[in-house]
Amino acid sequence: MTKPDKDWFLIADPSQLDTPALVFYKDRIAENISILKESISEVSRLRPHVKTHKTREITLLMLDAGITKFKCATIAEAEMLGSCKAPDVLLAYQPVGPKIARFIALIKAFPATQFSCLVDNEESLKAIAGAAVSAGVEVGLFLDLNVGMNRTGISPGEKAMALYKMAGKEKGIRLIGLHAYDGHIHDSSFFIRKVNGSLVLDMILKFQQEIIAAEMPKPVIVAGGTPTFPLYAPLEDLECSPGTFVLWDKGYQDAFAEQEFLAAALVLTRVISLTDDTKITVDLGHKSVAAENVLGRRVFFLNAPDAQMVGQSEEHLVLYLGANHGFKIGDVLYGLPIHICPTVALYGQANIVEEARVTGVWDIVARERKITI
Numbered sequence: 001m002t003k004p005d006k007d008w009f010l011i012a013d014p015s016q017l018d019t020p021a022l023v024f025y026k027d028r029i030a031e032n033i034s035i036l037k038e039s040i041s042e043v044s045r046l047r048p049h050v051k052t053h054k055t056r057e058i059t060l061l062m063l064d065a066g067i068t069k070f071k072c073a074t075i076a077e078a079e080m081l082g083s084c085k086a087p088d089v090l091l092a093y094q095p096v097g098p099k100i101a102r103f104i105a106l107i108k109a110f111p112a113t114q115f116s117c118l119v120d121n122e123e124s125l126k127a128i129a130g131a132a133v134s135a136g137v138e139v140g141l142f143l144d145l146n147v148g149m150n151r152t153g154i155s156p157g158e159k160a161m162a163l164y165k166m167a168g169k170e171k172g173i174r175l176i177g178l179h180a181y182d183g184h185i186h187d188s189s190f191f192i193r194k195v196n197g198s199l200v201l202d203m204i205l206k207f208q209q210e211i212i213a214a215e216m217p218k219p220v221i222v223a224g225g226t227p228t229f230p231l232y233a234p235l236e237d238l239e240c241s242p243g244t245f246v247l248w249d250k251g252y253q254d255a256f257a258e259q260e261f262l263a264a265a266l267v268l269t270r271v272i273s274l275t276d277d278t279k280i281t282v283d284l285g286h287k288s289v290a291a292e293n294v295l296g297r298r299v300f301f302l303n304a305p306d307a308q309m310v311g312q313s314e315e316h317l318v319l320y321l322g323a324n325h326g327f328k329i330g331d332v333l334y335g336l337p338i339h340i341c342p343t344v345a346l347y348g349q350a351n352i353v354e355e356a357r358v359t360g361v362w363d364i365v366a367r368e369r370k371i372t373i
Helices: 026-038 056-064 075-083 098-109 122-135 158-169 190-213 250-255 340-344
Strands: 021-025 069-072 088-091 114-119 139-145 173-180 220-223 265-273 279-282 299-301 308-312 317-320 332-337 349-354 357-363
Touching: 021 026, 026 056, 026 349, 056 075, 056 357, 069 075, 075 088, 075 098, 098 114, 098 122, 098 139, 114 122, 114 173, 122 139, 122 158, 122 173, 139 158, 139 190, 158 173, 158 190, 173 190, 190 220, 250 332, 265 340
Parallel strands: 021 349, 069 088, 088 114, 114 139, 139 173, 173 220
Antiparallel strands: 021 265, 265 279, 265 332, 279 317, 299 332, 308 317, 349 357
């Protein structure tokens, strides 16, 4: 018998899980991948970011769904994708120092995967190209545009054009296109996001046309994340890179109501102490759920929605529930993280739930700084 939707998270026998525990709901992950595919004209325009899940198993679910392009932020994530034989992997990062040699090693170790990376300055371009030539390989390259995030990238304009042209002439480089991450656009108002996203899109497309006018091949555009995915998905000839969609979280659930993705990952915790008549303490400390937000915005408990966080340390979380709350020592709380990406990175494994039962574990293999390369 299927549980009512409001109870989707309940596990039939949670006693087998030690806590704190990360839990993935496999069927809901698969549903999120289906929702993503249905939201865009062509699956070839999808380039999901794997920083959220960091697992081979979810990557394989995406590959089975026909997704062939991926984006990542670390060498370990890129290696995980290569081990899955993902056809096309963009390291959305500019390799510097030892990372250049590691990136070249990836290209040689996984010939079935076409790897590319970012660049935003001449010094890095020369270093990457030189390493590629020395190793006898070709590096795919995207020019990283700064479209308002002010983190990395070069602003569209004359300097960006000069760097793009230079990249096109470098030996060892296969120039592919433009990368633009608009992580500064995360307004809860869809209208405001649409306005700001349009400004970014106009900037990118104008620069693309300038490249074409310079008689260079039309550059591929990789743009956006989950917040702006609904803005870019209806367009043509642009690759979209959502990441959080696959697991979802309370932060995005609250902020982006127009997106229908399902919460598919929780943290389970147990009551370890009845602090006083109105408070309980659970084993969900800083090490178990992303703690970069203010105390009240770290986790939401599905079976204790009125719980208020009043204190957290490395291994403990104190919750105010009021008198007669009914919780006892050993009771399990189901927590929906506010920010799922860094929460996943705190765990070595995720427990897999199917039809309310724990069926196995998946290694969060790419949480490591290094797998083998």
